[in-house]
Amino acid sequence: MQRPIPGVQQVQGREFMYIESAANETFHQLANSVSAVCPLIAIPRSGGAGEEKVRITLNNGISFMGISYKGDIEGWRSRFVELCKASGRKYGFIKEGRLCLSDGSSPLIEELKISFEP
Amino acid sequence: MVPRPQSRFPFLAAGRIWLAAVLLWLCGVLPAGALHAPDGIPISPKTRVGGFGALPAGRLPLREQFGSINAPGKWGCGYEIVSGRREWKLYGPDINGVYGGANGTGGFEAVSPYLTLFEPTISDFRGNILGVITNGATQWNPARPTGYGAVPGYRPVALGNGASISLSSAWRGRWADITGYHSVGARTYDPVSGHWLSFDPAWNGLDPNGFSAFGGDPINFFDRDGRVSQNLYADQATHDQIANAFQDYVEEESWNTPGMNGPAQPGSMAYLMDYVNYFGWPADSSQELQYVGGHSSIQFGNFADNSSGFSLLNTMENTDARDYALQQWNEADWHSGWGITMKVASGFDYGVNTLDAGANMIPIVGGVKSVTETAVKAVIEDVSKSLAEDATKAITEDAAKSTVETSATTWQEYERAIQNMYGGPATFGARQYQAVVNGELVNGVADNVATIGGQSVAVEAKFVDDWAASIRNPASPIGNMPFAADAQAEVLSQAQAYSAAFDKVIYHSNSPEFIQYYSNVFKNAGIGNFQFILTK
Secondary structure, X not given: OOOOOEOOEXXXXXXXXXXXXXXXXXXXXXXXXXXXXXXXXXXXXXXXXXXXXXXXXXXXXXXXXXXXXXXXXXXXXXXXXXXHHHHOOOEEEEEOOEEEEOOOOOOEHHHOEEEEOO | OOOEEOOOOOOOOXXXXXXXXXXXXXXXXXXXXXXXXXXXXXXXXXXXXXXXXXXXXXXXXXXHHHOOOOOOOOOEEEEEEEOOEEEEEEEOOOOOOXXXXXXXXXXXXXXXXXXXXXXXXXXXXXXXXXXXXXXXXXXXXXXXXXXXXXXXXXXXXXXXXXXXXXHHOOOOOOOEOOOOOEEEOOEEEEOOOOEEOOOOOXXXXXXXXXXXXXXXXXXXXXXXXXXXXXXXXXXXXXXXXXXXXXXXXXXXOOXXXXXXXXXXXXXXXXXXXXXXXXXXXXXXXXXXXXXOOOOEEEEEEOHHHOOHHHHHHHOOOOHHHXXXXXXXXXXXXXXXXXXXXXXXXXXXXXXXXXXXXXXXXXXXXXXXXHHHXXXXXXXXXXXXXXXXXXOOOOOOHHHHHOOEOOOOOOHHHHHHHHHHOOOOOOOOHHHEEEEEEOOEEEEEEOOEEEXXXXXXXXXXXXXXXXXXHOOOOOOOOOOOOHHHHHHHHHHHHHHHHHHHHOOEEEEEEOOHHHHHHHHHHHHHOOOOOEEEEEEO
């Protein structure tokens, strides 16, 4: 049975985010690049982040890695948002059946390609 | 798998080694000796991070080699160890216009997180570090310094908690250590109470009780070395000179260098003032606003457009240093991004560039890692004692209820068997995580991950061949060896990382003793979201 798309259902204490990412980019490559691209961004006070084993691909081929974080949610969110801004990546959050992206677009989830990893 | 500290800058490349050699050579020119501020007051070794050294006989100060210098010829550099990595600090003239004249206050001009990148700081008139320019963009410091320290809730992050030097040096360019205090020369300063922790060894009339700071007026007075409160900002002529220089600079120089982001635009003074107003910066007065960003200004430019540094290099009288400097200046990697020269705000003091770094190196040893390890070992020692007192503590209820057989005989077989219990191993990338443990970012890779009941779960397999001889058992014959203690600490630090990053952690182990021991270790360390399952 296919699991729900991370972010469609709210999970208390955890936030789900989608970050534009090459298909072969690993979570560590993504997360470690924050310190390189935004060396001054503060380290979150607590918690952690990881990959959600899901990718969403837009109709134009742009692929997003699903990640989530807990603990200092604002701290983790700013970390990844700053990375995206500094490196020109799009990012987004799922809201009301749509993937609301940083470029202002908000395609319906059901119209996008969802790939779950094993 | 073991979480590993994040490596932020995985180089120097071999081709840049010479660059390190140049800086080290330059620093070697100015050995750590008896240090004195220009007025003769010895500078405490504790605060020599700026490095203001006496010169060897017969050696021209690097600053003087450049000419056109209005201050005694000392240009400082120093480094500090941040998350195990050496970061260089470059110092220009202090707030009184003299190199080292205020024990580094206001002189902190730039950070070099690694030797091919320099990040100029943006400081205000009182030496507070408001931001830093990195990768062509301005990063504002989230801390909001006041005269005495910082606004509650916006205090600088302590150096050693993963903060950068710039972030933690918001107040007067001095970083806070993990205690939250600042070392200022002879004494330690508490920014929360606005008092020194010890009596003034010299005593000064402005602080007659010996503990109060800055004569009760941190706006107009500062104590640069913990022994005397002085009005370092008293000279109105200096005020005007700095302000005018900055205004001129904004108007005349190329703040709008292509590719430069942030406030470095024409009218940037207004930008800075808007920023201060918007964020409620605790501006001391309208005059303070006027000087935001005015203490030192940084001239960026691409090398081809900026010949001042190059010309000044050619004027160096020390030919060895000049050759090194020119070689460095012309190195493609060096200025491929930005040629950097610094224009000190006195208005006529061009030409200080990153090459003339040379002074004392003050390594700050220790740091979070050793503190963390010590803490972890202490926890384990405590748990060992408690177990000795209460040997009846049982295997966790969960483990007792759910014994599963794997028939594995090696840790590899065991790990695979555990992975298969969750539908096979997730991809390597999907098992990666990052967590904050004791204020430090760590990377880790779980043996497996799963989503159970909507929760993100880490799965870890712990195969123990012989608990009585295991290095993870403090009571084993080798259990108190240093490497064994490290291995035991590692189990806990891994659990802390799992606990931070995942909603739940499931440990499988074939050893009831391992489960018994470490379930107590984890509980005593305050980890609550783990579950042990005895899996033979």
